[in-house]
Each structure stands twice: as C-alpha cells, then as structure tokens.
Amino acid sequence: xxxxxxxxxxxxxxxxxxxxxxxxxxxxxxxxxxxxxxxxxxxxxxxxxxxxxxxxxxxxxxxxxxxxxxxxxxxxxxxxxxxxxxxxxxxxxxxxxxxxxxxxxxxxxxxxxxxxxxxxxxxxxxxxxxxxxxxxxxxxxxxxxxxxxxxxxxxxxxxxxxxxxxxxxxxxxxxxxxxxxxxxxxxxxxxxxxxxxxxxxxxxxxxxxxxxxxxxxxxxxxxxxxxxxxxxxxxxxxxxxxxxxxxxxxxxxxxxxxxxxxxxxxxxxxxxxxxxxxxxxxxxxxxxxxxxxxxxxxxxxxxxxxxxxxxxxxxxxxxxxxxxxxxxxxxxxxxxxxxxxxxxxxxxxxxxxxxxxxxxxxxxxxxxxxxxxxxxxxxxxxxxxxxxxxxxxxxxxxxxxxxxxxxxxxxxxxxxxxxxxxxxxxxxxxxxxxxxxxxxxxxxxxxxxxxxxxxxxxxxxxxxxxxxxxxxxxxxxxxxxxxxxxxxxxxxxxxxxxxxxxxxxxxxxxxxxxxxxxxxxxxxxxxxxxxxxxxxxxxxxxxxxxxxxxxxxxxxxxxxxxxxxxxxxxxxxxxxxxxxxxxxx
Numbered sequence: 270x271x272x273x274x275x276x277x278x279x280x281x282x283x284x285x286x287x288x289x290x291x292x293x294x295x296x297x298x299x300x301x302x303x304x305x306x307x308x309x310x311x312x313x314x315x316x317x318x319x320x321x322x323x324x325x326x327x328x329x330x331x332x333x334x335x336x337x338x339x340x341x342x343x344x345x346x347x348x349x350x351x352x353x354x355x356x357x358x359x360x361x362x363x364x365x366x367x368x369x370x371x372x373x374x375x376x377x378x379x380x381x382x383x384x385x386x387x388x389x390x391x392x393x394x395x396x397x398x399x400x401x402x403x404x405x406x407x408x409x410x411x412x413x414x415x416x417x418x419x420x421x422x423x424x425x426x427x428x429x430x431x432x433x434x435x436x437x438x439x440x441x442x443x444x445x446x447x448x449x450x451x452x453x454x455x456x457x458x459x460x461x462x463x464x465x466x467x468x469x470x471x472x473x474x475x476x477x478x479x480x481x482x483x484x485x486x487x488x489x490x491x492x493x494x495x496x497x498x499x500x501x502x503x504x505x506x507x508x509x510x511x512x513x514x515x516x517x518x519x520x521x522x523x524x525x526x527x528x529x530x531x532x533x534x535x536x537x538x539x540x541x542x543x544x545x546x547x548x549x550x551x552x553x554x555x556x557x558x559x560x561x562x563x564x565x566x567x568x569x570x571x572x573x574x575x576x577x578x579x580x581x582x583x584x585x586x587x588x589x590x591x592x593x594x595x596x597x598x599x600x601x602x603x604x605x606x607x608x609x610x611x612x613x614x615x616x617x618x619x620x621x622x623x624x625x626x627x628x629x630x631x632x633x634x635x636x637x638x639x640x641x642x643x644x645x646x647x648x649x650x651x652x653x654x655x656x657x658x659x660x661x662x663x664x665x666x667x668x669x670x671x672x673x674x675x676x677x678x679x680x681x682x683x684x685x686x687x688x689x690x691x692x693x694x695x696x697x698x699x700x701x702x703x704x705x706x707x708x709x710x711x712x713x714x715x716x717x718x719x720x721x722x723x724x725x726x727x728x729x730x731x732x733x734x735x736x737x738x739x740x741x742x743x744x745x746x747x748x749x750x751x752x753x754x755x756x757x758x759x760x761x762x763x764x765x766x767x768x769x770x771x772x773x774x775x776x777x778x779x780x781x782x783x784x785x786x787x788x789x790x791x792x793x794x795x796x797x798x799x800x801x802x803x804x805x806x807x808x809x810x811x812x813x814x815x816x817x818x819x820x821x822x823x824x825x826x827x828x829x830x831x832x833x834x835x836x837x838x839x840x841x842x843x844x845x846x847x848x849x850x851x852x853x854x
Contacts, residue, residue, distance in 0.1 A: 345546035345558035359718030365666030367843035372502035378836035385472040428481035438722030443755035469793035471748030505847035516540030558832040562823040563625035587839040597777020607812035609660035612653040613707040623692040634816035681710035682738040688715040
C-alpha cells in the first residue's frame with residue numbers, strides 16, 4: 270500500500286477474515302461500528318480501480334425516421350442536369366418537363382386527348398372578348414400566388430411575352446410575335462392580350478409562367494433563368510433539394526398551394542444508370558422509373574416483370590430528332606447541295622442508332638410538322654432518289670482523291686449538336702461518318718446548348734458565332750401545329766418595333782412561295798390539313814430538315830406506387846404527381 274493507506278494486512282483481513290470484522294463490531298458497540306464504517310469507506314475510496322460510468326448527453330433533433338415510413342415515391346431517371354427553362358431549346362429534357370409541370374402555373378394544359386383545357390387552378394376564365402382588335406382576356410384567381418407570397422399577375426404574362434418575342438433559341442415564338450400589347454386591370458388579376466391578327470392557337474400561349482418579380486432584374490437575365498434552380502413555385506410541389514452533383518431532386522408538398530394538396534409528402538427524382546435503376550426497382554428502393562430505355566434495358570425490365578408486379582408504358586416526349594441542312598450557311602445555300610447531303614444519309618441507320626432500338630424506334634417521324642403521336646399526323650416522307658454525285662456535279666463540284674471539291678476548295682461541313690445531350694450527339698457522329706463515305710468531309714462541333722441555340726443558330730449577327738452547316742437538334746411541339754409550322758419554317762416577322770431584332774428559325778429558311786400558306790394557317794383562314802398538303806411537299810423538296818424519330822421514355826411502375834400513368838400527351842408522367850399515392854401510406 271502507498272503511504273497514507275490502510276496498514277499492511279488490514280485489507281486482507283477485511284476480505285478474507287470477515288468473521289473478525291463482525292466480531293469487532295459486536296464487541297465494540299456503537300463506537301466500534303462507526304470505526305469499522307470509516308475504515309471500510311477509506312479502504313474503498315483509496316483502492317478502488319473502477320471509475321464511475323460516464324454521463325451520456327442527449328442529442329436533440331436526431332430522431333431517425335425509418336425509410337419505410339416516408340410517404341414518398343422515388344423515381345429513377347437518366348439525368349437531372351441543369352438548364353430547366355421550359356421555353357428554350359437548350360432546356361428541353363424529361364426533367365424540365367417534369368419540374369415545370371409541377372412547379373409552374375399554366376393558363377392551359379393538355380387533356381388526355383391532347384386538346385387544351387383551361388387550368389382552373391390558375392384561371393377563373395379565359396376567352397376571346399373582342400374581334401377587332403383580336404383580344405383575349407384572362408382572369409386570374411385572386412388566391413393564385415407564388416411560394417414567396419407574391420401574387421401571380423399580369424406582369425408574369427408581360428415578362429414571358431417580351432422574352433419570347435425577343436430572345437433567340439426559344440420554342441415556337443410565332444404566336445407571341447403576333448401580340449401587340451398586354452394590359453392589366455384589377456390589380457393585375459385581369460389580363461387583356463391584344464393580337465395584330467386573329468390567332469386561333471392562343472390557348473397554346475402562357476404555359477409555364479415564370480416569376481417575373483424575381484427574374485426580370487436578376488443577374489444574367491433570361492440567359493440565366495432557371496439555369497440550376499427554381500426561385501419560386503406555384504404548383505402542388507416545391508423544391509426542397511436540387512443537387513446536380515449527387516443526381517437527386519427532392520420535391521416536397523407546397524404548403525402555400527391554394528388548391529387541393531398533393532397526396533404524397535414528397536417525390537424524389539434520382540439519377541442512375543439504367544442497370545442501377547432496374548436494380549433499385551428490384552430492391553424496392555425506387556418505386557418507378559422514367560428512362561429512355563435501350564434494347565438491353567427493355568430485356569432486363571421484361572425479366573424483372575416475371576418476378577415483380579409492375580406495369581410499363583411508353584411516354585413520348587414533345588421532341589422529334591431532326592437533321593437540319595441550313596440554307597443560312599453559305600455552303601448550303603444551293604438546294605442541290607442540301608439535297609445531296611440529305612440523300613447521302615442512311616435514315617434507317619440513324620433512327621436505329623439514335624433510338625437505340627428502344628421505344629422511339631417505332632415512332633418514325635415522316636412529317637415535317639406534326640409529331641407521330643399527335644392527332645392529325647400523316648406521313649408525307651418521300652426519299653430522295655437523285656444520286657449524290659449527280660447533284661454535287663450539277664452544283665459545280667468535282668471529285669478529287671475521293672473528296673468533293675469546287676474552285677479548289679474541299680466541301681467540308683460543320684455538323685453541330687448540343688453538347689452532352691442525347692441522342693443528338695450520337696446521331697451527329699453518325700451523320701459525320703455517313704457523309705465521309707460519300708466524300709463529304711465533316712467537322713463535329715458539340716457546343717453548350719445555350720450557345721448553340723442562342724448564338725450559332727439564332728440568325729442574329731454576332732462576331733463569334735460559328736457557321737453551322739448541319740445541325741442535329743430537336744423539333745419541339747408546344748401544342749399548336751400551325752404555330753409550330755410558322756416557328757420552324759416561317760419568315761422573319763416584325764414585332765412592331767423595328768429596333769428590336771427578331772430571331773429567325775434555327776435553319777434560317779424563308780421561302781415566300783409558302784409564306785402565304787403559313788400565314789393563313791396561323792390566322793385560321795385555312796385548315797391546317799389543307800395548308801400542310803401544300804407546304805410539306807415543298808419542304809421535302811427544299812431539303813431543309815430531315816426528321817428522324819420522336820423521342821420516347823419508358824415508364825416503369827411498381828405495384829406500391831398508385832395512380833402513376835404516362836400522363837396527357839407531351840405533358841409527361843409527372844404532370845399528375847399530385848394525385849400519386851404510395852400503397853399503405
């Protein structure tokens with residue numbers, strides 16, 4: 270024992286000779302018992318080697334919720350990368366369609382048959398109120414507001430109109446360019462839209478309104494609008510997390526939505542390879558998937574269906590993959606060169622490779638204007654029969670060392686596609702390869718989508734724009750086919766302000782011989798079917814665009830996810846997510 274402890278032998282007596290201790294207690298009375306107690310306490314405090322148990326502090330807010338208790342549906346997707354502006358070519362994707370349908374208000378939405386219906390969540394009424402000038406009056410619900418409590422009002426209509434008529438790279442601007450003025454009444458809740466001529470397609474306008482009060486003065490302006498986030502929402506869901514690096518978007522029920530709340534607490538969009546998405550369906554981590562399935566994935570899903578109750582359906586997008594032979598490019602100004610270029614392409618091979626033999630392979634686009642799955646579609650495609658060599662010879666080219674040359678200069682074309690966007694980059698690579706087999710050299714240019722559509726294909730004079738001869742890009746249908754015709758092939762129109770440049774269509778095509786017919790269709794003075802019967806043969810002969818196929822996703826739904834369908838035409842499966850339910854929740 271250390272000095273100051275119990276004398277040697279005492280501890281041994283306490284531990285092995287308990288009888289002596291008891292005897293001492295009995296013989297010493299009260300004084301003895303007290304002395305023994307002091308000795309025992311002293312010994313224990315001096316010689317114990319077991320410390321007291323540490324205190325474990327409680328941590329508030331760390332409750333773990335079991336995964337199975339979450340009232341959510343997880344959807345596996347191919348990609349969630351940014352640029353979510355639904356009004357631009359650069360923003361087109363499955364995710365953009367999904368987010369805009371759940372977060373942004375629209376004057377009209379698509380019925381199950383594709384026809385437009387007024388969205389009663391936003392509007393109390395919308396109708397033509399005057400024939401001269403042609404005026405449409407929208408009455409916005411008093412309780413309709415953005416998630417930051419700002420009212421949805423006339424300024425949102427004005428902002429979208431101004432941007433759609435002035436900005437390059439926007440979808441179907443022809444209808445907006447017909448608008449001459451927008452006036453507001455009753456605190457901005459009544460909006461009067463005045464057109465320069467009758468416009469039967471007015472119901473296709475003002476879909477996916479944007480929060481003007483947050484965007485009109487934002488840094489970067491329109492070019493940066495919705496690049497990587499949604500500053501406010503006005504739908505049944507709001508963004509909780511938008512994590513592009515991790516590949517996950519979490520949408521939560523929007524408590525500020527003024528209509529019936531969503532049944533789910535949240536919807537999760539999760540990026541993964543198609544194989545990993547199928548594995549997540551197999552394990553139950555995902556309850557649905559929306560992917561541009563290839564042939565191998567289709568087989569894996571079929572095998573999964575043998576052991577797991579699920580349903581599959583094809584969800585066509587509003588995109589048609591097309592090859593533009595641009596008359597705006599000097600080398601392509603001669604129609605014989607454009608015809609030669611398109612005749613040199615193996616269209617069947619481009620469709621097979623671009624669709625990866627998935628659902629889109631069965632949606633061949635044989636019309637210049639109307640998508641294969643849309644009402645009114647009629648195939649008008651006629652393959653070119655004149656040999657490539659004959660056309661190029663007539664255009665003044667000769668073949669030297671396997672390459673076509675004119676005035677000592679090789680025919681070398683720039684083939685552009687939006688960088689990182691499929692299937693456009695894959696198809697562009699094949700176009701380059703096929704043209705080389707016919708002696709036409711090609712340089713592949715993959716440009717960030719905003720630059721490609723906003724600069725190189727805008728038709729606006731810029732110092733740093735690339736001269737693009739061929740572009741592999743989408744043709745997008747926003748609802749009205751007459752508007753799509755005018756936007757894709759119509760001549761440049763005036764906004765009424767000569768100082769404001771109006772972008773041309775992406776091909777730079779303008780033919781006065783068909784412009785009258787296009788204007789008649791846009792104004793409703795002629796039936797669209799009659800106009801297309803006159804115009805489409807000219808468009809094929811002019812060799813401006815070679816449509817290939819309509820892009821389509823495959824929707825896979827497990828049994829525990831209920832009410833999940835392919836949705837209305839071009840609206841996307843997530844457009845009905847407010848009605849989705851999770852089995853047992």
